[in-house]
Amino acid sequence: MAVTKETLESIARAGKPRARWLQATYDFARQRPLGAIGAMMILVMVLVALTANWLAPYDALTTDYGAMLSAPNAQHWLGTDTFGRDVYSRMVFGSRTALIVGLGASFIGATFGALIGVASAYFGGRIDMIVQRIMDVLISFPLIILALAVVAILGTGLQNVIFAIAIPMIPRCARVVRSSALAVREMPYVDAARAAGFTDARIVLRHMLPNVMAPYLIMLTAFLGQAILLEASLSFLGLGVQEPVAAWGLMLRGAAIEFAETAPWMGFFPGLAISLAVFGFNLFGDSLRDALDPRLRTQ
Amino acid sequence: MSDALLEVRDLVKHFPIGGGMFTKPVGVVRAIDGVSFSIRKGETLGLVGESGCGKTTTGRCILQLERPTSGSIVFEGIDMVTLDAAELRAVRRRVQVIFQDPYSSLNPRMTIGQILAEPLKVHGIRRDKGERELRVRELLAQVGLLPQHDKRYPHQLSGGQRQRVGIARALAMEPALIVCDEPVSALDVSIQAQIINLLEDLQSRLGLTYLFIAHDLSVVRHISDRVAVMYLGKIAELADRKAIYDEPLHPYTRALLSAVPIPDPKIEAKRERTVLRGEVPSALKPPSGCVFHPRCPIAVDRCSAEIPPLREIRPGHWAACHLA
Numbered sequence: 001m002a003v004t005k006e007t008l009e010s011i012a013r014a015g016k017p018r019a020r021w022l023q024a025t026y027d028f029a030r031q032r033p034l035g036a037i038g039a040m041m042i043l044v045m046v047l048v049a050l051t052a053n054w055l056a057p058y059d060a061l062t063t064d065y066g067a068m069l070s071a072p073n074a075q076h077w078l079g080t081d082t083f084g085r086d087v088y089s090r091m092v093f094g095s096r097t098a099l100i101v102g103l104g105a106s107f108i109g110a111t112f113g114a115l116i117g118v119a120s121a122y123f124g125g126r127i128d129m130i131v132q133r134i135m136d137v138l139i140s141f142p143l144i145i146l147a148l149a150v151v152a153i154l155g156t157g158l159q160n161v162i163f164a165i166a167i168p169m170i171p172r173c174a175r176v177v178r179s180s181a182l183a184v185r186e187m188p189y190v191d192a193a194r195a196a197g198f199t200d201a202r203i204v205l206r207h208m209l210p211n212v213m214a215p216y217l218i219m220l221t222a223f224l225g226q227a228i229l230l231e232a233s234l235s236f237l238g239l240g241v242q243e244p245v246a247a248w249g250l251m252l253r254g255a256a257i258e259f260a261e262t263a264p265w266m267g268f269f270p271g272l273a274i275s276l277a278v279f280g281f282n283l284f285g286d287s288l289r290d291a292l293d294p295r296l297r298t299q
Numbered sequence: 300m301s302d303a304l305l306e307v308r309d310l311v312k313h314f315p316i317g318g319g320m321f322t323k324p325v326g327v328v329r330a331i332d333g334v335s336f337s338i339r340k341g342e343t344l345g346l347v348g349e350s351g352c353g354k355t356t357t358g359r360c361i362l363q364l365e366r367p368t369s370g371s372i373v374f375e376g377i378d379m380v381t382l383d384a385a386e387l388r389a390v391r392r393r394v395q396v397i398f399q400d401p402y403s404s405l406n407p408r409m410t411i412g413q414i415l416a417e418p419l420k421v422h423g424i425r426r427d428k429g430e431r432e433l434r435v436r437e438l439l440a441q442v443g444l445l446p447q448h449d450k451r452y453p454h455q456l457s458g459g460q461r462q463r464v465g466i467a468r469a470l471a472m473e474p475a476l477i478v479c480d481e482p483v484s485a486l487d488v489s490i491q492a493q494i495i496n497l498l499e500d501l502q503s504r505l506g507l508t509y510l511f512i513a514h515d516l517s518v519v520r521h522i523s524d525r526v527a528v529m530y531l532g533k534i535a536e537l538a539d540r541k542a543i544y545d546e547p548l549h550p551y552t553r554a555l556l557s558a559v560p561i562p563d564p565k566i567e568a569k570r571e572r573t574v575l576r577g578e579v580p581s582a583l584k585p586p587s588g589c590v591f592h593p594r595c596p597i598a599v600d601r602c603s604a605e606i607p608p609l610r611e612i613r614p615g616h617w618a619a620c621h622l623a
Binding site for chain 1: 359363387388389391394396399403404405406407408422
């Protein structure tokens with residue numbers, strides 16, 4: 001066998017051991033450059049959200065009626081809105097709303113979904129049947145319709161928006177995780193745990209859930225982009241977070257539509273932020289799915 | 300038998316095929332169809348038979364991983380079939396299992412130390428964390444592993460080492476009976492011998508009782524005190540190891556034994572072999588009468604009409620054959 005560049009590299013790699021996650025990150029970036037670009041975009045967004053207090057030249061809520069609807073200039077880089085609030089500062093602070101809702105909703109949705117999926121697969125039989133039919137009913141509604149229904153019940157506001165977005169995600173994750181959990185259920189180590197007399201809760205949480213991590217992570221990252229978009233949509237419809245909180249969806253609505261021709265910066269930049277954020281999360285999510293998929297199949 | 304640790308009586312396990320919430324099953328697989336045997340304390344009962352004969356299902360019923368359709372499984376005087384979930388949990392400690400595939404029988408997300416400590420914690424065998432660590436090391440030593448193996452994950456061990464961990468996990472519960480479900484058939488021959496020796500060694504040291512399920516006749520011959528031969532969900536023959544191997548009474552046992560090659564080409568060329576005709580019938584539609592009659596070389600009319608009961612033909616030697 002010819003000595004290839006790869007083998008030499010792997011020998012060199014074996015010589016100086018690197019942390020496993022570091023190696024995995026490196027391999028991921030090299031094999032999936034698009035995913036790495038997505039990850040970079042996410043990283044930038046997270047950094048912006050964390051350092052918003054320093055990055056934003058103005059407070060997101062301060063109004064300046066002397067500078068209403070001013071076009072991008074040296075003081076207001078991306079212009080101001082109808083209340084004279086700085087568009088750039090509101091966008092920077094809006095990244096926090098997007099991330100909080102995106103992460104919160106995806107985490108809650110994917111985690112509860114995974115729990116339901118694993119439990120459903122573990123108990124099987126009639127319980128599985130009933131749970132899956134309920135999930136089918138919920139899946140039959142488009143994300144936004146179900147989210148609207150939940151907002152109608154719970155009311156608006158940041159917390160309720162997170163729940164409203166999380167709930168329609170639960171059945172989608174539950175179904176995907178269940179199919180992996182069905183395979184895990186048949187593994188002898190689950191039989192061993194049952195033979196050891198462990199409780200059902202322990203078997204589901206300690207023995208099955210950790211072994212469906214791959215589909216869980218895939219669903220989580222896939223949900224992130226969707227959740228951000230959904231939050232923007234709900235806010236745009238006036239059913240998400242409420243004024244005067246800085247949120248990208250809110251910035252697109254109302255006056256931004258009225259003044260779309262005379263002050264296009266009011267809607268253009270937040271719209272761009274939403275697109276880029278969703279694009280970044282989707283790029284990363286897709287690549288992560290591809291990277292984890294072979295392991296999914298062998299499980 | 301009063302000294303029986305485990306007594307299985309008329310065990311039946313049928314699996315319905317198809318059938319949903321509203322439809323009836325289209326058929327029934329008779330995986331086990333009336334199996335009875337007992338295991339004395341400290342002995343090893345070998346359970347042999349070809350794939351699909353119900354030997355693994357029998358083991359799973361004893362472990363209560365499958366609920367039997369009917370019959371009783373009396374362990375230490377308690378019928379496990381009648382217990383509810385909470386009562387069962389306490390009994391389960393005393394009946395443990397070693398699986399065939401050492402690769403899938405250990406949770407890949409837990410270290411060896413965690414795998415071995417978990418039952419100690421859950422059942423309150425060792426309540427103190429330090430004591431648990433000590434016991435884990437003791438268990439590792441008992442199965443011939445090193446103390447530092449406790450920090451490893453299953454994928455970092457070899458097949459033989461993993462099977463040792465599987466044995467240690469069973470021992471952690473301090474069981475009386477261990478169901479060994481083909482514990483060596485996934486291993487190399489050289490490793491097989493090590494594991495068999497380890498099992499024998501542990502049995503004599505800890506006074507364990509084994510139900511040893513296998514299809515390898517020579518392995519069973521080596522480790523068992525008594526041997527039960529299963530065919531299509533029923534026990535064909537049950538006797539002491541010597542009696543089964545030297546004077547088999549059931550034609551199926553004879554055919555099985557004649558399939559074992561003799562490691563001497565001269566004798567191998569001369570000896571007469573009983574080759575069975577046809578395939579194993581489906582457990583969906585087992586033959587009438589004796590389930591073995593369509594393939595039996597000595598079958599008579601009576602065999603297709605009447606089910607032969609498992610009867611004691613010589614003291615301690617049971618066979619289910621009209622002609623034995």
